[in-house]
Amino acid sequence: MEMGSPMSWRMIPERYGLIGTRCENCGTNYFPAREVCKKCRRKGKIVPMKYSGKGKIYSYSLVASPPRGFELEAPYFIAIIELKEGPLITGQLVETENEDVKIGLPVSVVFRRIQASGEEGLIHYGFKFKIDRK
Amino acid sequence: MRRVAIVGAGMTKFGERWEDSFRDLILEAGMQALQSANMKGDDIDALYGGTMAAGRLIGQEHITALIADYMGLNPIPATRVEAACASGGVALRSGYLAVASGHHNNVVVGGVEKMTDVSVSDATTALGGAGDQEWELFMGATFPALYALMARRHMHEFGTTEEQMAAVSVKNHANAAKNPYAQFQKEITIEQVMKSKVVASPLKVFDCSPITDGAAAVILAPLEEAKKYTDTPIEIVASTQASDTIALHGRDSLTSLKATRIAAEKAYKTANVTVKDIDVVEVHDCFSIAEIIATEDLGFFKKGEGGKAAEEGRTALNSDISVNTSGGLKGCGHPVGATGIKQAVEVVWQLTGKAGKRQVDNAEIGMTHNVGGSGATCVVHIMKRC
Numbered sequence: 001m002e003m004g005s006p007m008s009w010r011m012i013p014e015r016y017g018l019i020g021t022r023c024e025n026c027g028t029n030y031f032p033a034r035e036v037c038k039k040c041r042r043k044g045k046i047v048p049m050k051y052s053g054k055g056k057i058y059s060y061s062l063v064a065s066p067p068r069g070f071e072l073e074a075p076y077f078i079a080i081i082e083l084k085e086g087p088l089i090t091g092q093l094v095e096t097e098n099e100d101v102k103i104g105l106p107v108s109v110v111f112r113r114i115q116a117s118g119e120e121g122l123i124h125y126g127f128k129f130k131i132d133r134k
Numbered sequence: 135m136r137r138v139a140i141v142g143a144g145m146t147k148f149g150e151r152w153e154d155s156f157r158d159l160i161l162e163a164g165m166q167a168l169q170s171a172n173m174k175g176d177d178i179d180a181l182y183g184g185t186m187a188a189g190r191l192i193g194q195e196h197i198t199a200l201i202a203d204y205m206g207l208n209p210i211p212a213t214r215v216e217a218a219c220a221s222g223g224v225a226l227r228s229g230y231l232a233v234a235s236g237h238h239n240n241v242v243v244g245g246v247e248k249m250t251d252v253s254v255s256d257a258t259t260a261l262g263g264a265g266d267q268e269w270e271l272f273m274g275a276t277f278p279a280l281y282a283l284m285a286r287r288h289m290h291e292f293g294t295t296e297e298q299m300a301a302v303s304v305k306n307h308a309n310a311a312k313n314p315y316a317q318f319q320k321e322i323t324i325e326q327v328m329k330s331k332v333v334a335s336p337l338k339v340f341d342c343s344p345i346t347d348g349a350a351a352v353i354l355a356p357l358e359e360a361k362k363y364t365d366t367p368i369e370i371v372a373s374t375q376a377s378d379t380i381a382l383h384g385r386d387s388l389t390s391l392k393a394t395r396i397a398a399e400k401a402y403k404t405a406n407v408t409v410k411d412i413d414v415v416e417v418h419d420c421f422s423i424a425e426i427i428a429t430e431d432l433g434f435f436k437k438g439e440g441g442k443a444a445e446e447g448r449t450a451l452n453s454d455i456s457v458n459t460s461g462g463l464k465g466c467g468h469p470v471g472a473t474g475i476k477q478a479v480e481v482v483w484q485l486t487g488k489a490g491k492r493q494v495d496n497a498e499i500g501m502t503h504n505v506g507g508s509g510a511t512c513v514v515h516i517m518k519r520c
Contacts, residue, residue, distance in 0.1 A: 003272070011268065032269050059290070059388055061282035062335040063274065068259045070274045078279045078334070080383050088383040090270050103290050114273065126273070 003117055008124050015126035018109065020087065022049040031087040053109025053127070055083040060093065060101050069115045081107055081129055092128040106132040135234040139360035139367035139520065142171025142353035143479040148467035149317040151347040156192050156248040157204045159349040163472075164205050164244055167351035171363045175205070178353075179238040181212040184225030184245040185471035190260035192248050201244060218264035219420060221245065222474025223375075223504030223513035226352065230373045230515075233354045245475035246349035257345050261470065264507035266381035278342055278421065280382050280508045282334040285423035287388040289336065291438065294426065296336050298441030300327035302422040303340050303464050305450050310461025312451075312491040317346055317467030341422040346467030350475035352482065357520070366486040372401035372516040382508045389438075393512035394431040394503065401501070402433075405516040409433035412516075413497040414484045415455060416477035418505040419462040425449075428503055429457060432514075456494045459484060474504035478515060485519045 013019040020031030024045040028037060031051050037044025058080045066074035077093035079101075093101065094110060107129040114126045144166025146159050154162075160183070168175070183198040194200065202212035215225040222245030229243035249257050262271040265280060288294045304324055310316035327340035353363075360367035376396040379385055386392060402408060409432065417432065419425035426440035434455050435443045443449060449457035460466040460480040463473060481500035483489045502515045 007268075059283040059287040061279045061286060061337075062332070063276060063279050064331070064335070065258075065276065065278065065333045066274065067262060067271065067276050068255050073274070076274060078273065078275050078283070080283055080388070090273050090275055090381065090383050092274055103286070124272070 003124060005122055008122060016111070018051040018053055018127065020049050020051055021046050029085045029087055031083060031085070031089055052084055055081040055107055055129070057101065057103055057105045057107060058082040058088055059103060062098065077101060079129065094128045094130050096131055100131055108132055136236055137357035137369060138230050138233045138354055139357045139369050140352050140478065140482050140517065141355045141360050141363040141367050142167040142173065143351070143482040144170055145315055145350035145476055145479045146348050147315050148346050148348035148469060150250050152250065154347065156188065156194060156197070156246060157200060159248060159347060160201050160244050160246040160351070161204055163246070163349035163351040164201070164242060167242065167353050171353040173240065173353060173363060175207055177240050178207055178210060178242050180210055180232055180241045181207060182215055182225045182229040182232070182241065182243045183212065184215050184221035184223070184474060185247055186216060186218050186221045187247070187260040187263060187470065190263070191257065192251055217511045218506035219418070219470050220474055220504045220506030220511040220513050221471040222350070222476070223502065223515070224474070224511065226474060226478055226515065227373045227375055227513055229354050230370055233356060239356060239359070241354045242351060243354060243475060244349060244351040245472035247469035247471040248347050249345045249469060250347050254345060270381050276334060277508070278337050279334040281421040281423055282337045283382060284388045284427065284508070285336055285421070288423060288427065288441070291389055292441070294441035296328065297324060298445045299341055299422040299426065300324045301444045302419065302425045303327050305444065306419060306458050306462040306465040309451055309459050309492055310465025313461050313466060314490070316461040316465055317344060318461070318465050337421055337423070343420045343463035343468035346469040348467060348469035348472045348476070350472045350479045352475060352478050360520070367520050368482050368485050368517045369520050370515055371518045372405040372514070374400040374404065375511070375513040378510050380507065380510045385509070389427065391427060391431055391505065391509035391512060393509055394428060394505065397512045397514040398432045398503070401514040401516050405518070407499060407516065411499050412455065412501050413499050414459055414481060414494045415457055415501040415503065416460060416462070416480050417457055417503045418473070419458060419464050420468060420505070422464065424505070425457065425462065432501070432503060451492060452495055459489060459492045459494060474502070474513065477502035477504060478517070481517050485517060
């Protein structure tokens with residue numbers, strides 16, 4: 001979907017800075033941010049929380065048929081990453097060959113271009129993940 | 135609450151219907167349903183319609199007003215229901231609740247999607263709206279990719295294989311080959327599935343439901359009046375629904391849909407039946423892995439054993455449990471908003487002995503399972519011969 005400037009800008013703290021939230025009442029961490037704790041609801045005490053960007057691969061898929069806007073990058077890996085702080089999050093894996101990818105491998109966040117609105121439009125940045133090499 | 139019956143059912147042939155518009159399709163299914171209930175327009179008190187993405191696919195919103203208009207049903211109330219791929223199932227539940235409550239007497243419920251007027255890429259993008267636009271689709275995930283993430287995890291946790299997933303598609307094509315309404319009336323082999331092009335690994339083209347035009351409709355009436363319209367009413371003995379996180383990554387598990395488990399548990403309890411009583415079930419196999427997960431979550435097989443069951447033929451026509459006799463979303467086609475209603479039409483035909491070559495022997499109790507997105511909505515119906 002075409003994304004306008006206001007939509008892209010208001011997501012900068014989360015997408016650039018990995019700022020999510022945490023419920024101080026029950027200790028559950030949320031990324032992306034939630035303003036209502038799923039467990040405590042109105043009794044929850046939600047505060048901002050910065051995430052480390054460290055995690056491991058929980059599941060992955062090599063996307064060969066891309067959606068509109070991702071044609072040049074295909075094929076690319078989409079993964080669900082289990083962040084060190086607990087939440088699962090969806091993102092692309094970069095600089096990765098087929099045989100490298102396995103469930104459980106440690107990854108770190110990297111800052112990348114995600115997509116652009118139209119040919120000369122606004123570039124939307126955000127996080128992707130890279131497998132940690134020893 | 136009053137008891138509710140389905141007294142009429144109809145559907146179009148599913149497929150690439152280049153000659154027919156959105157309104158042609160729903161009119162064809164709606165009139166067929168009205169005729170099968172021996173009803174006239176004057177007998178209908180309200181209309182509910184399920185469609186997911188008419189605005190994105192044909193530029194038309196306000197679709198139930200249009201349907202009521204073209205079916206000659208003005209001035210009855212006409213309400214659109216949207217829950218992504220579960221739009222049809224949730225529309226059926228809305229109609230059920232309207233009749234059960236006593237507010238409306240006879241209700242027509244339709245589901246329709248016209249998908250081939252746009253490119254495959256545009257259709258895929260429109261369907262992406264069923265997921266989390268800001269946190270899944272934005273990152274480059276597609277619907278096949280989300281189900282691929284579930285498949286990979288199912289393989290990891292339970293040893294499910296790509297061949298077992300392929301067996302689901304092979305079985306659904308075998309059923310579709312016996313269904314004159316199906317998009318693909320053709321059998322396929324495990325080898326063909328395995329060799330088909332990768333869409334999002336480990337899912338291949340033949341693991342995925344197609345892009346389809348089609349419509350389906352049912353007529354609901356209070357059970358006590360049902361025999362006025364048909365000799366073979368089918369009672370809806372349970373209509374349940376549950377929700378879960380919009381994004382797949384928000385769930386407790388990638389290998390089970392909690393919304394399915396909750397809706398199914400409530401449905402069995404409401405209908406006072408167990409999974410062993412179900413003779414025929416239409417499950418939401420938008421991807422082959424989805425049928426495996428559904429047959430586990432609905433209780434037909436233990437968690438992790440759905441793939442093996444499919445491979446052993448335990449879900450084939452007239453085996454342990456006849457799953458997706460219509461051919462399912464894979465073989466019969468998946469006009470998104472129509473799917474939930476088509477599932478009901480298939481079960482009605484099975485329970486009234488009208489399923490032709492794909493008839494399940496002595497089918498008395500049937501079930502439908504319709505999922506929205508990657509599992510954020512699930513709606514389950516149990517139906518019974520009267």
